[in-house]
Amino acid sequence: MSDLAWDRPFAVWLLPLLAVAWWLLVVARRPKPQFTGSHALWSVDEGKAAEGSKRGFWPARFWELGAMALALLALAGPSLKSKDQEVTWTVLVDRSASMYLDHGTEKGITRMDRALQRLRDWDLSGSTQFVDAGLLDFGVFQQWPEAWKSAPRARRKPVAWSHWDRPNVLWMTDDANGLDPVHASLIASGGQYQPGPVALADQGILIEGEGGIRFDGDVPAMSVGGGDSWPQPWSGYAKLWCEDRGLIWSPNRVPGVFEALHLALMEASHPGEALVFDLNMGAYRMEGTCRPSPASRERLSTDGKVSPWALEAVGARHELIASEPGLLRLGVVDWKPVQGDLAAFAMDFARILDGARVLPDFVVPSSERGAAMAREVRAGRFLEGPDGEKMTSSPWAPWLSVGALLCLLASFGMGYSRSPRDR
Amino acid sequence: MKRDPFAGTQPPCPGALEPRDFMARLQCLSGAFARQRARSEGYGGDPGAGRGQEFIGYRPYRVGEDARALDFLMLARLGKPFVRIQRSEVQAHLCMLVDTSDSMAVGPPGKWQSAAEIVAAWAHVACLAGSEVSVVHAQAGSAPQILHLHKPAQWRDFAGQLFRIRARGGADLSELLQWRGLQKRWSQVVCVGDLFDAQPNEFELHLRGNVPWTLVRIMAPLEVAPDESEATVWLHPKGRGDARSDGGVAGHWAYLRRLAENQELWRSWAAQHRVGLLNHSSANAFEEVFLGSGHGLGGVL
Numbered sequence: 001m002s003d004l005a006w007d008r009p010f011a012v013w014l015l016p017l018l019a020v021a022w023w024l025l026v027v028a029r030r031p032k033p034q035f036t037g038s039h040a041l042w043s044v045d046e047g048k049a050a051e052g053s054k055r056g057f058w059p060a061r062f063w064e065l066g067a068m069a070l071a072l073l074a075l076a077g078p079s080l081k082s083k084d085q086e087v088t089w090t091v092l093v094d095r096s097a098s099m100y101l102d103h104g105t106e107k108g109i110t111r112m113d114r115a116l117q118r119l120r121d122w123d124l125s126g127s128t129q130f131v132d133a134g135l136l137d138f139g140v141f142q143q144w145p146e147a148w149k150s151a152p153r154a155r156r157k158p159v160a161w162s163h164w165d166r167p168n169v170l171w172m173t174d175d176a177n178g179l180d181p182v183h184a185s186l187i188a189s190g191g192q193y194q195p196g197p198v199a200l201a202d203q204g205i206l207i208e209g210e211g212g213i214r215f216d217g218d219v220p221a222m223s224v225g226g227g228d229s230w231p232q233p234w235s236g237y238a239k240l241w242c243e244d245r246g247l248i249w250s251p252n253r254v255p256g257v258f259e260a261l262h263l264a265l266m267e268a269s270h271p272g273e274a275l276v277f278d279l280n281m282g283a284y285r286m287e288g289t290c291r292p293s294p295a296s297r298e299r300l301s302t303d304g305k306v307s308p309w310a311l312e313a314v315g316a317r318h319e320l321i322a323s324e325p326g327l328l329r330l331g332v333v334d335w336k337p338v339q340g341d342l343a344a345f346a347m348d349f350a351r352i353l354d355g356a357r358v359l360p361d362f363v364v365p366s367s368e369r370g371a372a373m374a375r376e377v378r379a380g381r382f383l384e385g386p387d388g389e390k391m392t393s394s395p396w397a398p399w400l401s402v403g404a405l406l407c408l409l410a411s412f413g414m415g416y417s418r419s420p421r422d423r
Numbered sequence: 424m425k426r427d428p429f430a431g432t433q434p435p436c437p438g439a440l441e442p443r444d445f446m447a448r449l450q451c452l453s454g455a456f457a458r459q460r461a462r463s464e465g466y467g468g469d470p471g472a473g474r475g476q477e478f479i480g481y482r483p484y485r486v487g488e489d490a491r492a493l494d495f496l497m498l499a500r501l502g503k504p505f506v507r508i509q510r511s512e513v514q515a516h517l518c519m520l521v522d523t524s525d526s527m528a529v530g531p532p533g534k535w536q537s538a539a540e541i542v543a544a545w546a547h548v549a550c551l552a553g554s555e556v557s558v559v560h561a562q563a564g565s566a567p568q569i570l571h572l573h574k575p576a577q578w579r580d581f582a583g584q585l586f587r588i589r590a591r592g593g594a595d596l597s598e599l600l601q602w603r604g605l606q607k608r609w610s611q612v613v614c615v616g617d618l619f620d621a622q623p624n625e626f627e628l629h630l631r632g633n634v635p636w637t638l639v640r641i642m643a644p645l646e647v648a649p650d651e652s653e654a655t656v657w658l659h660p661k662g663r664g665d666a667r668s669d670g671g672v673a674g675h676w677a678y679l680r681r682l683a684e685n686q687e688l689w690r691s692w693a694a695q696h697r698v699g700l701l702n703h704s705s706a707n708a709f710e711e712v713f714l715g716s717g718h719g720l721g722g723v724l
Binding site: 037 | 432433437527534642652
């Protein structure tokens with residue numbers, strides 16, 4: 001029995017109740033003894049049926065019991081807990097800034113901690129894998145990544161939960177408001193309102209508190225690291241941007257200073273000749289070579305319709321600068337001076353730097369700091385059929401149903417075929 | 424060896440109790456019977472119950488009356504039809520054979536309770552009319568015993584003994600008919616029982632002369648109209664096996680058909696041999712035997 005899993009365990013608990021109900025039915029339907037002086041008038045015909053009736057009563061009752069028990073078992077949906085049938089739960093983790101705020105009910109416990117605690121309490125059968133709901137392409141982790149213990153530096157897109165409303169998927173977030181999964185399960189940890197910094201401006205910090213929003217002029221020190229690895233004039237351009245934004249240009253990490261951006265060189269994924277590019281952005285034009293790519297070695301050119309400094313080759317995408325939150329990698333190896341409108345070039349370059357720059361952890365938007373609604377939804381154990389059709393996970397349920405039907409027919413046969421009314 | 428689950432069980436109503444207002448009801452019955460007797464004088468009563476022989480007078484013929492009752496001498500002399508008014512002669516000695524076998528303990532209401540009330544009432548009315556009454560019964564393993572009632576003043580003791588009899592293992596009517604003491608000295612014989620264990624030809628040996636016989640057949644409601652909705656194990660009162668019905672219409676219709684055939688057998692036999700036959704349900708009051716059947720006690724008194 002320990003190897004059995006049940007879709008609807010309550011049906012199993014109904015079995016003893018069924019046995020009691022069956023016995024009461026049997027007692028109620030047992031023939032009542034009556035003395036009669038006209039016994040001979042009954043036994044002329046009924047006496048022939050007596051033996052058959054005696055034989056048929058109990059077997060019919062047992063067939064009925066079997067039919068009801070099998071029907072209940074089919075309803076319970078049993079399945080074997082074998083390795084092959086174990087479910088792999090995909091935990092879709094919301095890693096937005098609010099998840100790393102204090103939960104509010106216990107000191108030092110974040111909303112993420114509370115959600116993980118609830119996940120452990122659920123004790124999911126089968127294996128578990130974790131996916132960052134805001135960075136679906138980032139990868140699937142079999143273990144809880146250490147890096148997820150702190151808030152991501154990346155600016156995140158809103159999570160499209162509805163696309164993940166699937167069986168064996170568990171949404172893990174802090175706020176259940178607006179979430180109503182049908183097939184997926186849900187753990188929303190909830191949390192109390194947490195006041196604090198909500199935005200960072202050039203001249204100070206906006207801090208939201210009980211009395212409203214106040215402005216704090218003490219901007220925390222932030223730096224841009226790794227800029228010396230870039231060749232000129234790119235590092236010069238970046239340094240100018242850094243000064244304009246009030247950031248510290250630092251070759252190495254400075255203790256106690258938050259690094260808003262790190263600059264690095266793009267590593268060649270494939271050794272070979274550099275790729276020649278001719279990037280026409282309309283207002284200005286860039287030419288040169290960039291890191292090689294396995295997709296193509298022919299000369300690339302564009303008419304400026306692509307996003308800044310990304311090139312489309314046959315079957316591949318090449319970026320002169322790869323941008324990630326908090327990290328910029330330069331892929332340009334050699335180039336000619338920019339032709340055309342240098343101001344437009346500077347605006348595009350500054351836009352790339354601004355997009356890659358991240359804010360300190362303590363700056364959390366006001367929308368994230370609000371109270372979150374806790375909720376838990378346990379979806380049934382379902383498997384997805386080959387054509388997307390949902391079906392119960394129990395492979396035995398149909399056979400149990402057929403068995404119940406056969407038992408029912410047998411009980412009819414035993415109970416009525418020997419009845420005198422059929423003769 | 425298979426155990427009989429019903430071994431040791433017995434029919435539920437072997438005893439009889441004298442109803443609390445029994446005497447008052449008997450007095451009402453006697454009065455009602457006297458009025459009925461006055462109204463029916465001259466009709467001669469049921470042939471099986473004994474034809475009256477004592478001549479009282481004449482009265483005009485009514486349409487529909489038996490033409491044999493016409494006095495043709497009066498018709499010839501006066502030119503108008505008259506019938507002779509006759510009154511039944513009081514039977515000097517009434518014998519009542521009472522079935523006290525186990526089948527009379529079937530009920531409720533118990534058949535023996537109903538039989539005892541009828542016998543007591545019949546004896547009371549007959550004794551008031553001047554008859555001597557003997558009630559013959561036989562308890563388990565013993566010879567038939569006779570309860571005598573000679574005078575109305577003895578009725579209390581008579582009824583006391585009668586209601587002390589229990590329908591437990593006694594003789595049925597078939598066994599009583601084999602009693603050698605059943606001689607021709609009775610001038611009227613009334614048999615009270617359910618007639619399920621008897622056959623009509625067993626009575627034929629005793630039908631002779633002008634001694635009128637009346638059979639009072641008592642059945643329990645569950646014998647007259649068994650409940651068709653529930654499965655029942657029908658037990659023989661003497662433990663001779665059981666029959667089963669699973670409930671349902673068909674089995675009960677078959678039983679009712681056989682019961683009707685059985686009753687028709689007795690009815691036709693009674694009519695053929697001029698024997699009175701009164702069917703009575705133990706659920707009904709004993710007065711209905713005397714007043715409701717149309718037979719009355721005319722043949723007895």
